[in-house]
Amino acid sequence: MARYSAWSVFKNGLTGNRQWARAWRDPEPQQHYDVVIVGGGLHGLATAYYLAKNHRQSRIAVVEKGWLGGGNAGRNTTIVRSNYMLPGNREFYEHSLKLWENLSHDLNYNVMFSQRSHVTLMHDPGEMDVYARRYNIMRLTGSDSELWDLATLKKEIPHLDYSADARFPLYGAAVQRRGGSARHDAVAWGYARAADRLGVDILQNCEVTGFTRQDSRIVSLQTTRGTLEAGKVGFAVAGNTSRLWSMAGMGRLPIESHKLQAFVSEPLKPLINHVVSFAVGGALCYVSQSDKGGMVFGGDLDWYKSYAQRGNLPQVYDVAEAVTSMFPCLSRVKLLRHWAGVMDMSMDGSHFICKTPLSNLYLNAGWNYGGFKASPASGWYFADLIANDRPHSVIENHDLDRFRRGIIIDERGAGPDPKLHG
């Protein structure tokens, strides 16, 4: 398949754009694969791509029950940042951000990554101190960060509520300039196309319905498109992890599935040139403006466990109130769409990229609210784990057994209650 370039755009333009080849193949399933990745979302596709590119693995399949990018890849607010503090998370998310910075070139596909700054609003000096610590740790470990006083914030984002009677008076902001946003569909399609070019079979409408096990190995997967024999199997299915886990005949996991809503408004002229995040007490929202002009925003979970990909009204109110308390100018803007994704909320708010009790099964799960930004590094480290059958030092504590060892990677300090992590 041809590389995309300025020349290919020009040439295809001359022929009325009728000569474009399809972006990836639609192959028939083979009987045997060396590696089968279950889940054709961003993490699964990225894993297949890095397995083929970094580890020269062949005979790889990604099986997806629906269509590519139809799950949480298309149900998020596309925020990219690396403002994590704890060991393991810090290196992991910084690596992810670095992969984002070169992703369009690497994939030969424009993922529209826009480093427009991630701005966390501050409301009092105490909060500023906490964030100064966190953002200084970021600087000391090779990332970028800034603290803005109120005057700088006013200059950068003039539309916030700075009035004397503001519901949440502003104090300043903690900022990561290299943070930003990307186009979610393009990331799924870019990884799919790049993986396909390296020989990965992407099997859509291929739902896993069962596993055949021999002792502690999975020998084959039953799917709606036939039986696939697999040398190694990787799960990257976010909110459906527990379902597959029990289908494979295993017990309980430190994961609960909750739903998280997100929203997009009618398109507006350019208004917000940053990703703005606001959190005070129980109120949370994060807002950015898409290239089409819609205000893309989200907030907290619906607060009860759910596998339903649909949101509930009280949370629509809560998030709308949070957004309009920060940006009163948006109060009369109409919502265009809202959607919900099923989040794999973990017991400490951090992820799992690890081996499992089965010798040829590997797990990628527990992404909480933050799976989108993680997807490049998630694929990178998951591929490294599958290819080498040992965890990289960066993710050595991101395993299912960490709680037993007393290692809790809890950025928020919320304790073992999955709904409280974000």
Added chain:
Amino acid sequence: MILIECPFCGVRDHAEFRYGGDGSIHYPALDADLEHWHDALYLRENIDGMQLETWHHVFGCRQWLLVERDTVSHEISSVKPANNDIGVILDSALTDAGGGTFSSSVGSSPVGSGDASGSSHVPDNKKE
């Protein structure tokens, strides 16, 4: 909106409640070994289907409830007080106050009066 038929207050919006969590967890004795505590604190069945869970009627009677709810369709099949003895306790309180009994209306099968008084006291129509 999920409607929860609180045995004490009647049918109410779920926004009046706070979700507790998995109601099937049995916490071990304080001196139980670490493995039991690890399992109770960190491991979940994460059922896709009917699940037993706890809800707290924060903006109502403030009672903890055990709710059987489908995590896919959100359909509720039963609601009962998390504390089995709460009916007895309320009965004695009512008797002291010269009222009737309460326990007959508080059991495993929910009762719904639809009373929307928002009062944390036992509504009058629950007295027999």
